[in-house]
Amino acid sequence: MRLYLRLCAAILAAGALTAAADEQPWTLDASNWEKGKDLLPEPVVKLLQKGEYWFKVVSADPGKFHHNYSQAFWDATEKNAGKYDLDEKTCGLKDKATDKIPDFVFGLPFPQVDKADPKGGCKIAWNFTMAGAMGGGGGATFTLNGVDTGGQFRRIKAFIHTRGYQGRHFGPLKDNPEGLAGEGIGGALEPVDVEGVSTLTKRYWNWEGQDAVWAYVPSTRRARRVNSASRSDPVAGLDIFADDLNCYGGKVEYYQWKLVGEQTILAPLLQPYPFPSKSVSPTRQLIDTPYMPAGYEVPNAKGAPWWIQQNLVFVPRPVWVVEGQSSDPYYNFGKVIMYFDKEMYRIYWKQVHNRAGEYFYTAMCGYHFVKNDETFSAVFPNLVVGVNDKTNRAALGGRFQSSFLEQSWDPSYFSLRTLTHMTD
């Protein structure tokens, strides 16, 4: 009898998968907005209903989507079952064998998350962090575009380069004298008034340490240490924040996390399945991706000027709904509501309240996957559409057409010397 029930369940599941994969792409817009009211955050539904937004909905085969990450990643995830716990005080990742922070982690540290687990939110945040780290580092040159109802009012061209020490596919790097989880350097390239303004960030692999962040302004020729809570400050006066990278850019330990629900949501992706990469050196791979023009760049475009018009699809995905809140008094955000993919652990949307409890901002975070074989994969954040509903302005970040993965940066690259000499 039990076997019969299992067989029936398997047939039904297979049928459901096939049906999902076979479903034709369809458009969700103002004419059928009711179909999307449970698939999007509430402020977004409001804009859908008004005709400002519309969505090209594409189904993805769940099995194939799962394999957007390498088999090596999933094998490591399986092996991680039962190995890790969380530090009670900080929500830091703890190796059960040593009661200390683990030396190196690859794969999702918590393959199973129970929705009744009080630590579920923090475990989800750790899975998110480690899934994002699998590529090991790389970079891209991208734009930040400030857009209001009249069109674009500011454009900044910038770059970001990163190196990860944790979560990388091919094991830990030999040298990590500073005990880092990762580091990054970013800078503005255009326009001239911000050219050379740059930052260096070092994230420490510990439970209580703050990020070390330095900012460099060419006119003063000084690198100044800044508070890591500045991740909640607007970038260059735009409606976008450093914490929008991947929809959350801080250390897991910075927030108190609470798992509050689950649902299905429309996940913004360049395409449902991976892009290939091409090797340009023994350590570097390039990935070409299409540009995503927004309404202000397309003649006679419909909807909000900041809404993406082409090369973006929305895949219905099961998500955890998680609240995050910082206790840092210098951090500007209050309660942040985030929607994490239950399997791939990407955050697709977040709603942000200020410290007075006033909702003001929604960010949509788009991604693309990169994979050539089952030994390596990566997931890139390629788009943030940040919309400030209080001011009715938006900012677009990302939309790069070329990015790279780098496995072996010059050891001295992520340094104050690089930061202060970039404009020489």
Add this chain to the structure above:
Amino acid sequence: MTARGTALLVALLATLAGYLWVVERRPAPGFPAEPAPLLAVPTAAVARVELVEGERRLTAVRGERGWTDAAGRPWSQDPVSDLLAALGALRPLATVDPDPATPGDYGLGPGGPRLELAAADGRPLLALELGERNPAWTGLYARRAGEPAVLLVGGVLAWELEKVRQAAPGGNP
């Protein structure tokens, strides 16, 4: 300098100091008083929560083993506690209209949603009429029962109320 000259200078100094003291001295500008939080008592004092929306009445009663509904069924997780924490932290963002002629413009009025909090002895701790979201969706309109003023309250209250609706045991009719 003669003693007379010194005395004159001292007198002049005293006159100037007196002038500054009496005429120029102004109270230092203070920050405007922050409005009180919606829930002005500790959340632990709340023993009963009722959310009334039309025919639907959600009830949460604090017991020894946590929150239960009127029939004694337990509430899942902690959305009631989250709601109380929000009410204890939220302060009105603005008084939108001190005495509206047509409260219905804000989604307020007879038969509208109400949130009522009471202490263990039945004493009301908070009674709020709940209105619509503001056009920018940043907050929602509300007013304290018995007071005409329409307040704008942060949108996180709408989020917490929705969590309570979703968590209601067995639909909690």
